[in-house]
Amino acid sequence: MAGMTSSTRPLLNRRLAGFGTTIFAEMSALALRTGSINLGQGFPDTDGPEEVREAAVRALRDGRGNQYPPGPGVPELRTAIAAHQQRHYGLSPDPDTEVLVTAGATEAIAASLLALLEPGDEVVALEPYYDSYAACVAMAGATRVPVTLRPREGRFHLDLDELRDAVTDRTRLLLINTPHNPTGTVLTREELAAIAELAVERDLLVVTDEVYEHLVFDDAEHVPLATFPGMRDRTVTISSAGKTFSFTGWKVGWVTGTPELVTAVRSAKQYLTYVSAGPFQYAVAEALALPDAYYTELRADLRAKRDLLATGLTEAGFEVLRPAGTYFITADIRPLGETDGEAFCLALPERAGVVAIPTSVFYDHREAGAPYIRFAFCKQPAVLQEVAKRLKTLAG
Numbered sequence: 001m002a003g004m005t006s007s008t009r010p011l012l013n014r015r016l017a018g019f020g021t022t023i024f025a026e027m028s029a030l031a032l033r034t035g036s037i038n039l040g041q042g043f044p045d046t047d048g049p050e051e052v053r054e055a056a057v058r059a060l061r062d063g064r065g066n067q068y069p070p071g072p073g074v075p076e077l078r079t080a081i082a083a084h085q086q087r088h089y090g091l092s093p094d095p096d097t098e099v100l101v102t103a104g105a106t107e108a109i110a111a112s113l114l115a116l117l118e119p120g121d122e123v124v125a126l127e128p129y130y131d132s133y134a135a136c137v138a139m140a141g142a143t144r145v146p147v148t149l150r151p152r153e154g155r156f157h158l159d160l161d162e163l164r165d166a167v168t169d170r171t172r173l174l175l176i177n178t179p180h181n182p183t184g185t186v187l188t189r190e191e192l193a194a195i196a197e198l199a200v201e202r203d204l205l206v207v208t209d210e211v212y213e214h215l216v217f218d219d220a221e222h223v224p225l226a227t228f229p230g231m232r233d234r235t236v237t238i239s240s241a242g243k244t245f246s247f248t249g250w251k252v253g254w255v256t257g258t259p260e261l262v263t264a265v266r267s268a269k270q271y272l273t274y275v276s277a278g279p280f281q282y283a284v285a286e287a288l289a290l291p292d293a294y295y296t297e298l299r300a301d302l303r304a305k306r307d308l309l310a311t312g313l314t315e316a317g318f319e320v321l322r323p324a325g326t327y328f329i330t331a332d333i334r335p336l337g338e339t340d341g342e343a344f345c346l347a348l349p350e351r352a353g354v355v356a357i358p359t360s361v362f363y364d365h366r367e368a369g370a371p372y373i374r375f376a377f378c379k380q381p382a383v384l385q386e387v388a389k390r391l392k393t394l395a396g
Contacts, residue, residue: 034353047247061331071274080286085224103252154320205236208271306327331374358373
């Protein structure tokens with residue numbers, strides 16, 4: 001028959017053989033099929049600031065970005081990103097040589113790892129980790145080495161001794177995510193200083209995913225690794241507009257670093273999407289100039305939603321590991337007499353009409369994440385209240 005092949009060779013290459021449909025797609029389809037409330041995938045259920053959306057409309061109407069934008073990103077956005085880094089962290093990247101706009105942070109991660117890794121290199125990453133990390137390391141032909149964040153006293157902690165022990169002569173790069181998805185951990189200044197010292201001592205590159213940089217609560221503080229001694233020349237810093245401004249569908253991300261690092265990442269990025277999101281780049285440039293009050297209100301709103309869902313989960317019988325950042329909250333199902341998070345999440349839509357994500361899918365050591373599940377709390381309060389009401393049936 002035309003189009004068929006008799007070859008027995010697998011169609012998918014060995015590097016990606018273990019990666020099927022993402023857990024987010026699977027659980028979102030389950031939510032749709034069962035009519036459940038979806039707290040699995042991390043996107044808000046309301047749009048971001050109206051003035052930012054109108055800026056995108058204005059760019060479209062004015063014909064800005066409707067054709068291919070410049071490869072590194074439109075100058076207005078690169079300038080705004082540089083100003084953002086200076087305003088919030090005292091970093092001063094050159095918008096012409098040290099800033100690169102990408103199709104979201106996911107492409108930035110992929111381009112960075114493809115550009116900086118050779119087959120056989122080792123990459124140390126904090127486990128559990130965002131699922132694209134493992135796939136991108138595999139596509140680069142490198143080997144991931146997980147260092148597991150472990151729960152203690154109501155939150156997840158990094159064991160710095162375990163991190164040091166994970167570094168070998170084959171280690172090329174540390175892949176750091178703070179604020180951390182999915183655990184909500186925000187690494188402290190002391191932890192970051194130790195990571196920086198290790199990177200300098202062992203001459204390691206660092207790719208740091210900081211997309212939740214403005215989503216920190218209570219006494220937590222986000223400090224970019226690039227601000228520590230010896231780190232500017234070895235750190236690729238990644239962020240995006242999606243989480244900060246609640247326009248996740250626009251897929252506008254960026255990379256900052258030295259000219260040498262940014263040039264290397266651009267060499268890979270140009271053969272992935274080349275360019276993207278032209279009109280939205282102009283809108284994000286305006287978003288980055290919003291006053292400090294915007295960020296204060298964003299944090300206060302999400303903190304209240306975190307507390308609302310945490311209370312509901314506790315009343316339903318879960319043990320809650322309260323996050324210091326991001327918009328995800330991890331719950332331990334063992335107080336409910338359960339131990340298998342994947343089975344629990346597959347059954348939860350029928351039991352309670354709610355969808356969550358089993359955290360074990362973000363681990364190499366899946367047994368370490370088996371009893372934990374992740375909920376997204378970036379939803380309207382009425383939705384979270386309904387979730388809490390539905391989950392109370394589990395306690396009964």
